[in-house]
Amino acid sequence: MPLPDNGAAWPPPEWAPYYAEMRVDDAWYSGDRSRIARACGEQYPMPTRRGPWNRRREQPPGRPPNRLHVPLPSDIAATSADLLFGDMPAIRVEDTATQERLDALLDEAQVQQVLHAGAEQGSALSGVFLRATWDRNLIDRPILSVVQPDNVAPEFRWGMLRAATLWRDLPGSTASTVFRHVERHEPGRILHALYEGTPDNIGRAVPLSEHPETADLVDSLGEDGVSVETG
Incomplete structure (x- = not known):
């Protein structure tokens, strides 16, 4: 598609089911219990606490039972990223001068850290997009950044x-x-x-x-x- 027409539904409706699934995955990845509850269509349960003199404060009627979130989604995503990019991958070209320039850019831009972060997010959200951009007012080299898939409408052929x-x-x-x-x-x-x-x-x-x-x-x-x- 070209740039969106004025008045178009947004985000793109054809991708809405995927974005909805990603929101759920992102909530589990975050480990935030309130986000998880909202993503699953539940009201966030108030935790049961101990009050003065260790008296138990009862949960208000009608509230769903308290739950303990075990952060397995984020642990699995982090482990996946460690397996993929715990070490910097070798990126090679044939021209010597180009290789030297490439090595300098990869090191200066901390590409391994960007790839590692992208791999962790991609494990949780089904993928990510790597974007090369630049800002000469900031630095005189390309900048590699990670874009999450729920802010991208891809086109395939x-x-x-x-x-x-x-x-x-x-x-x-x-x-x-x-x-x-x-x-x-x-x-x-x-x-x-x-x-x-x-x-x-x-x-x-x-x-x-x-x-x-x-x-x-x-x-x-x-x-x-x-x-x-x-x-």
Whole structure:
């Protein structure tokens, strides 16, 4: 799909069942009992406590029984990441000068830590996306980051990823108004857009300059005013 049309349902409805499952998985991975209860459609149980003089405070009627969460999901995800990226994988190219430059970048960018973190999140959430980006005001090298799959709408052809639309909710959003930065990666270019909408609708596209989180992108855009050409 191209950048979302104004007024489109959001997140993309075709991916809604997957995102819903990921929210449940993410709650179990977090180990937060209130999040787990909400994800499972239950009211969060109040823990039974001991009061003064060790008298037992009874749980209010109608509450579900107390439960003890054993953090197996996060332990399994962490162990999986340790098995995959406990050591830095060997990344090799044929050209000597390119290899030296690549080794320096991999070390400086702490790629092993990024891969390890991505592997742990991917184990819990069914996968992650690795994104290469840059910010020359911060550092003069590419930056590798991890994007969780419930903020990505991927597109596949013959079982291979051909494009991906990423988004993030920006500061200043409220319960009724959501500002979203939408970033579409496709062969040869990255498209950027800013939308003002609601929790379930993308709303309307507004200039990137209207939000401080996206204003700096304006100078990097090409003649079309939307995309960064990557070649």
